[in-house]
Amino acid sequence: MNAGLPLAEGAAGRLADVWVYLSATPLLGLTVTLLMYQGAFLLYRRSGFHPLANPVAFSVVGLGLLLWATGTPYATYFEGAQFVHFLLGPATVALAVPLLEQLPRLKRLWLPLLGALVAGTLAATISAIGIGWLLGASKATLASLAPKSVTTPVAMGIAEQIGGLPSLTAVLVVSTGILGAATARYLFDALRITDPAVRGFALGTAAHGIGTARAFQVSEEMGAFAGLAMGLSALFSALVLPAVAGLLLRWV
Amino acid sequence: MIAALATLLVFQLLGEALVRTLGLPVPGPVLGLALLLPVLAWRPPVLAMVRPTAQTLLQHLSLLFVPAGVGVMLHLQRLGDEALAIGVALVLSTWIGLVVAALTMQALMRMTRRSEPDAASSEGRS
Numbered sequence: 001m002n003a004g005l006p007l008a009e010g011a012a013g014r015l016a017d018v019w020v021y022l023s024a025t026p027l028l029g030l031t032v033t034l035l036m037y038q039g040a041f042l043l044y045r046r047s048g049f050h051p052l053a054n055p056v057a058f059s060v061v062g063l064g065l066l067l068w069a070t071g072t073p074y075a076t077y078f079e080g081a082q083f084v085h086f087l088l089g090p091a092t093v094a095l096a097v098p099l100l101e102q103l104p105r106l107k108r109l110w111l112p113l114l115g116a117l118v119a120g121t122l123a124a125t126i127s128a129i130g131i132g133w134l135l136g137a138s139k140a141t142l143a144s145l146a147p148k149s150v151t152t153p154v155a156m157g158i159a160e161q162i163g164g165l166p167s168l169t170a171v172l173v174v175s176t177g178i179l180g181a182a183t184a185r186y187l188f189d190a191l192r193i194t195d196p197a198v199r200g201f202a203l204g205t206a207a208h209g210i211g212t213a214r215a216f217q218v219s220e221e222m223g224a225f226a227g228l229a230m231g232l233s234a235l236f237s238a239l240v241l242p243a244v245a246g247l248l249l250r251w252v
Numbered sequence: 253m254i255a256a257l258a259t260l261l262v263f264q265l266l267g268e269a270l271v272r273t274l275g276l277p278v279p280g281p282v283l284g285l286a287l288l289l290p291v292l293a294w295r296p297p298v299l300a301m302v303r304p305t306a307q308t309l310l311q312h313l314s315l316l317f318v319p320a321g322v323g324v325m326l327h328l329q330r331l332g333d334e335a336l337a338i339g340v341a342l343v344l345s346t347w348i349g350l351v352v353a354a355l356t357m358q359a360l361m362r363m364t365r366r367s368e369p370d371a372a373s374s375e376g377r378s
Binding site for chain 1: 257260261263264267277278279280281282284285286288289292293299302303305306307309310311312313314315316317318319320321322323324325326327330331334336337338340341342343344345346347348349350351352353354355356357358360361364
């Protein structure tokens with residue numbers, strides 16, 4: 001709350017009062033979240049939707065710096081931002097729409113999709129735990145890393161079940177999503193994976209909602225497959241990951 | 253839009269309630285999705301009503317992850333202490349997940365295409 005800016009004394013005093021009032025209401029957290037994202041999104045659009053100009057990454061860094069500069073605790077910020085966070089629930093339910101629209105292709109491709117889902121999810125989880133363990137991460141960190149390819153609310157639930165820190169998991173989930181969305185194109189191009197259905201489904205499996213958002217910006221078809229993967233992976237992970245990750249964590 | 257939002261919330265609520273009552277291991281919104289799916293399939297008017305709002309929500313999906321991402325502030329200490337392990341595990345496992353999922357799907361698609369030649373014509377462009 002350092003309102004000691006070089007302004008006229010009276011105005012500065014009043015400004016400080018206003019700041020004290022506003023910083024305690026949810027309005028400010030919500031507004032800065034939307035403004036920062038809007039700004040990051042304009043930047044992203046101006047870059048021609050370049051994968052490295054990911055709007056989530058820019059918003060998170062911008063908001064983090066803003067909170068740090070104004071000395072605002074995360075809990076205060078979240079009182080406003082929770083309204084945005086809350087929409088993750090209805091958005092997950094809303095995935096039923098693109099899922100239904102891809103149902104005919106889904107029926108035809110069920111075996112490749114199921115195989116990719118199981119292999120991709122298990123590979124991401126087991127490699128995260130294994131690499132983290134080799135490099136000496138603590139057990140709570142490993143448990144927080146394990147579900148990081150799953151969409152936030154599900155991942156946080158899994159982390160809690162296996163002894164991780166849900167809020168750390170949320171951060172790792174978002175980082176994974178940004179990384180996947182930003183780098184998948186280069187990886188797929190290098191491996192000559194060109195089918196938009198495959199690219200989309202892999203992105204949704206490994207990089208959940210942020211990967212899905214990215215896929216929708218590339219094409220409707222890629223987005224639908226990513227959304228499908230995100231929904232299925234949430235379901236599959238919720239059912240299977242606590243057991244698999246729990247077993248691995250017992251060994252380490 | 254209000255009706256659509258209410259529908260999504262009702263199904264989320266149903267999902268949450270069932271998960272709690274039956275002690276199911278899936279998250280409420282995921283069960284809500286599974287419950288909504290047959291309703292949309294059998295009732296086209298419901299699908300038409302929900303579609304615009306669902307599309308708007310999903311178009312801005314990445315915004316919804318921002319508040320959780322800012323939570324990085326709470327974990328700077330741990331992230332600093334274990335930066336190498338967390339960073340390397342995060343980057344490599346994400347790439348491994350992407351590549352394994354994509355290659356598995358591609359390989360299985362080729363296999364199933366070979367066994368069903370009639371599917372090849374519609375699937376062939378890539």
